[in-house]
Amino acid sequence: MNKKSNLRPITEEEVLSIQRDWADSIISIGKIFLNKGNYKLEAEKTLNKLYAFDISNVLFKPTFASQNQFRNNFKDALSYFIGGDIKEDNGFAIKPWSKIRFGENKIIISNDTAIAMGNYYFTSEQDKKNETKVEYTFGYIRDINGNLRINLHHSSIPHSGH
Template identity: 55%
Template sequence: MKINLISCAVVLLFSSNVMAAKPITEEEVLAAQAQWAEAIVTIGKAYVAKEDYKAVAKNIVDTLYGYDQGDVLFKPTKAADQQFRLTKEEALSYFVTGSIAEDHGFALQPWTKVRFDTKNIVIDSDSALAMGNYYFTDAKTGNEAKVEFTFGYKRDEKDNLIINLHHSSMPYHPISH
């Protein structure tokens, strides 16, 4: 009987913790997108100012991505030979160069602005997916590059949204015959 009571108490405690998790909201997803956009601009500013941009990028990846919480699926826009970045080090390499030869430091462009045009957000209480286009304004030319995105989010142990899925690709342009 004592073991059954302890088992029930453990199950109830676990269940109450699971149910206590705050559902993700659309506003939180939009705020996470704005935070990511500002982060990309911040890395480029640190690079131009000859600051420790790699430390800035590491802090951003540590804060915004869930590599310390489990698997992250990251497929960057400008990745061909090594298309997928499944580790924190590979993500950093994409943003600021490093361990992967093809990487030129996407965030080092630099960009003056990143804006999201989110087409839809799907929320499933403890996770969220967002899809749409985002636009990167080149600091040198002022030109805007359109890129397609899908982001996935979950909560970390501090209740912050973190990225566990990031797919990015250039829009398809059919070849005319």
């Protein structure tokens, strides 16, 4: 199943834009959680808008997943972000985070697909003086409406050398 389009080639600016959208969405889910709002609905909207579960296979290996390492469907991804059916999930997006910034190593674009790799940095709402550095690889495809969607998301803590 792959209903991606063959519209205009993906641009670097679009990749940077979806990364900002992803970061802003994760922060928003956490804020809604803190304010006792419907954070589940916000998380569902984020997954539907930014991830390609409805149009393609999605390869998702979250940072803090060890027993159930891969979240290749909507329900398991939702559990990772807000807690749910998978026992080890504490809700990554409801930690919550006050700031998320991307640092690129490289972006590769091939017409209607793109891959970005680098580090992203997370600042928690509870400790705004420290950042957590996390390695990432994201893959993107364009949907039939021309929007970028995530079809690959791998995230891990850098090896400590021990």
